[in-house]
Amino acid sequence: MKKERAKKIVTRLLSAAGITVNGNQPADIQIYNDDFYRKVLLSGSMGLGESYMEAWWDCRKLDEFFCRVLRARLEHNIRKDLTMLLEIIPARLFNLQSPAMAFRNGRKHYDIGNDLFESMLDKRMTYTCGFWEHAHSIDEAQEHKLDLTCRKLKLQPGQQVLDIGCGWGSFAKFAAERYGVRVTGITISEEQAAWALSRCKGLPVDIKVMDYRQLTGKFDAIASLGMFEHVGAGNYQTFMRVAHQCLHENGLLLLHTIGGNRPSPFTDKWLNKYIFPHAVIPAISQIGRAIEGWFVMEHWQNFSVDYDKTLLAWYENVNAHWSQLSAKYGQLFFRMWKYYLLSCAGSFRARDSQLWQIVLSPHGVPGGYRFKGA
Structure with a gap:
């Protein structure tokens, strides 16, 4: 899929959730690498999460971004053969295990x-x-x-x-x-x-x-x-x-x-x-x-709804202590952990x-x- 086509699809889908690409509101998404659009459409949640870890995009209120996407049920507007934009339903924990x-x-x-x-x-x-x-x-x-x-x-x-x-x-x-x-x-x-x-x-x-x-x-x-x-x-x-x-x-x-x-x-x-x-x-x-x-x-x-508050408190604690943790864990881990906690908060907020x-x-x-x- 060409970049421009992918960009139009993702922009339109996010707009339906009240999210503007490169907009000024806290839940709007800021794109720093245009490869983001194709990666998300072709790789679904893996592409979305990994591109965030690599700082291809950001959002001032990541939790609210996920809440809006999930409340808008964007997955129902994406063809199955495109994997889907977001499969983020936090803590779908542990499949069949020996x-x-x-x-x-x-x-x-x-x-x-x-x-x-x-x-x-x-x-x-x-x-x-x-x-x-x-x-x-x-x-x-x-x-x-x-x-x-x-x-x-x-x-x-x-x-x-x-x-x-x-x-x-x-x-x-x-x-x-x-x-x-x-x-x-x-x-x-x-x-x-x-x-x-x-x-x-x-x-x-x-x-x-x-x-x-x-x-x-x-x-x-x-x-x-x-x-x-x-x-x-x-x-x-x-x-x-x-x-x-x-x-x-x-x-x-x-x-x-x-x-x-x-x-x-x-x-x-x-x-x-x-x-x-x-x-x-x-x-x-x-x-x-x-x-x-x-x-x-x-x-x-x-x-x-109490899990939304709990996850936000956990993120605030990690953020407050990051100067003591950063040497051991590194910036890539921080973005991964932030994405985990705030995407989960958004999912609970969206019910x-x-x-x-x-x-x-x-x-x-x-x-x-x-x-x-x-």
Whole structure:
């Protein structure tokens, strides 16, 4: 395709989303290399992301740019044989995985460097969506989310709690300190495990490096915050079976996951290559089928708009600490990471991606599940 033809197509599509090429508004796109147009049309999201990393284009409000593109549903205006302009539906995390692949894929992201995540995240190192109602900072939002999770699980002192995908141990530490429970956390990242063990020293917390399919034992409650995105559609029922086997009959499972508005058989190529290997997120229908025969759905909450705020806070933290990180990570990484965080924020703002907390019980809570809310 000739450059001029490609430029006309891309310019027209962006105009339909309220975005002007080389315009003056914050969401307008500035083009510094005219090869951008053909690259995007021929390579889709991979071309869009890689050309941004190479500084072929920029935008003052990258998050708003993606929000407008997704709200305008530009993909429906592009012929399938052109791949499509944007497949950016952030954190379509982790396709079908064997246990070996789970370790390999997870380490590619979560073992990048604790210094990066320490600069980016809240003081507890919580790498999931915060709950911003009544919160004024990322630290408050994450503390509110952790407390919300504990209250939904109705934790009581002395209970045995399993944390599937414990990350850097924020939930395990919080639940042990505030609710007096004993926590077993599992992760596929040795970097995370070492950090979590150090932070939880002296508490009734055990952190293990293992795949969820290796789990045994019985627990009074199970939390899984931001891990189900790693499971893959072919393993959803396996996850539910393992969780059911590990949960006492009167226990509760809380599943905290990014969700999609429809099942997606594909992954975003740029996210798959640079951020989350084999990325895909579940839809309601897929989760519904997976819990059939294993759990009763007791409570389902969507606070996806809070992920927009969370991602913006993470970006602001990285930007504020970049002078300390730049020598190690470099400018190419910074543009990649900025693109990841702000494109994700735009997706949640556009309501193209969701964030769900789902409470499940093995056989239904006698008399019904009651939760008073935030």
